[in-house]
Amino acid sequence: xxxxxxxxxxxxxxxxSILLHESGHAIAARVVKADCITVSLGYGKILSSxxxxxxxxxxxxxxxxxxLARSERKIPYKSSEIIWITISGPxxxxxxxxxxxxxxxxYPNEYVYLLCLFNLYLTxxxxxxxxxxxxxTDGYTILKVLKKGF
Numbered sequence: 001x002x003x004x005x006x007x008x009x010x011x012x013x014x015x016x017s018i019l020l021h022e023s024g025h026a027i028a029a030r031v032v033k034a035d036c037i038t039v040s041l042g043y044g045k046i047l048s049s050x051x052x053x054x055x056x057x058x059x060x061x062x063x064x065x066x067x068l069a070r071s072e073r074k075i076p077y078k079s080s081e082i083i084w085i086t087i088s089g090p091x092x093x094x095x096x097x098x099x100x101x102x103x104x105x106x107y108p109n110e111y112v113y114l115l116c117l118f119n120l121y122l123t124x125x126x127x128x129x130x131x132x133x134x135x136x137t138d139g140y141t142i143l144k145v146l147k148k149g150f
Contacts (some may be wrong), residue, residue: 024092
């Protein structure tokens with residue numbers, strides 16, 4: 001792997017894919033009429049914060065490691081709405097993976113291929129229910145909601 005590919009993975013593929021994933025959650029929250037939505041990209045000190053109406057985007061110092069989407073509503077979410085918001089992140093990555101695959105078939109390129117593989121990874125890992133050190137996947141969140149019942 002060249003140094004260019006490494007930087008591409010860390011500085012472009014990771015943040016772009018994570019932002020897409022969190023945007024999937026945010027769009028679903030908007031559909032179910034969330035009062036406020038916050039998407040955070042990375043961890044550490046906030047480098048940039050943008051607010052547009054009820055939507056806030058925070059970009060943190062270590063912007064290439066993880067993300068978080070939060071939404072709130074005065075009227076509590078129904079179980080089905082929580083599932084919809086939660087599954088929309090992996091769905092966004094899955095759809096992007098399909099698009100990238102078709103682009104790769106037409107225009108074989110290692111940069112497109114890596115972006116496709118990383119989004120496939122995010123899709124699969126996020127639908128598997130597990131929890132590590134207080135952090136849980138989308139699949140784990142959905143499993144908790146299903147165990148509670150509708």
